[in-house]
Amino acid sequence: MTKKNLIEYLEPIHSVGYLARINFRAFSKALEKLIEPHGVSAGQWRFLRVLWEHDGVTQRELCRKVGITEATGVKGIASLAAAGFVKRTIDTRDKRKIIITLTPHARTLEAKLIPMVVEVNERALEGITKKEADIVRRVLAKTYFNLTKEN
Amino acid sequence: MTKKNLIEYLEPIHSVGYLARINFRAFSKALEKLIEPHGVSAGQWRFLRVLWEHDGVTQRELCRKVGITEATGVKGIASLAAAGFVKRTIDTRDKRKIIITLTPHARTLEAKLIPMVVEVNERALEGITKKEADIVRRVLAKTYFNLTKEN
């Protein structure tokens, strides 16, 4: 490992981890500005996006799809329930499970909020070709897999 | 906007923002496992990485380079100082400024910790060509710029 190589790792701009972090914050903040007037926080959005496509899943499954731990999910889902976006129902066949269901109000939000995330994504990807964007998504899916797979 | 296009935005895997978030967590967690035995948290690491290259900067400049707000920086730098990694000195020429300087101990950590972040990056980028990795870094720098620029 030469000194030059080491320097590359010290300059954050060369690190995918650093870029992931600042982009995560930037995406969140941009989205928040658009959706908060509708009473939805960025954290709540992450759950809603999954629920619009997969309503009636268990809490564990929802957390898995959102990409957070169950400990974090408990708080997030409580916040959704408090805001009147979801209902929590104990599964009758397996009383350990809690089924998360969207309220009618939360379902009506889909049509309003989706264009906003479309806008944020389009703004972010301005000046980037479809081919490049596809590479980015594929590579980031792979780095995540590489870092989280066993051993 | 067709229904098919909308679905793409609902499936998290197609969203750069989602991928950025899960990768940020994955990078942090992987790095944490390696550096915590040396008494360094992932949060502290972010500051140290900058300081190893730019020792003696002001608090504001350090925060800018780390990519966080100054409010967040106050806590992080306090934690570094409590752990004995940095010293905070008021600038004699401008008493508003606080200069952050590494302690000798923190400087010795560089040689131990850099190989660890190298390892995490190499593991993350396994099976990805240099060309693809370059595209990812360039695109993520651009999306960040696009989302944070004035307009």
Place this chain on the structure above:
DNA sequence: ATGTAATACTTAGCTTACGAGGCTTTTGCA
């Protein structure tokens, strides 16, 4: 020289996230 604006850091309060460990229910097997 002085009052206003800008700069640099801090505080308070909130959100989102994690790990470790605990509780209840279900499952599987001796």
Place this chain on the structure above:
DNA sequence: TGCAAAAGCCTCGTAAGCTAAGTATTACAT
């Protein structure tokens, strides 16, 4: 059948991040 293990959710403590508003110092225009 009965009991240990697994599954599913929750609590607690802590970290890291943000915005908004506050304090102290310096710069600048008049």
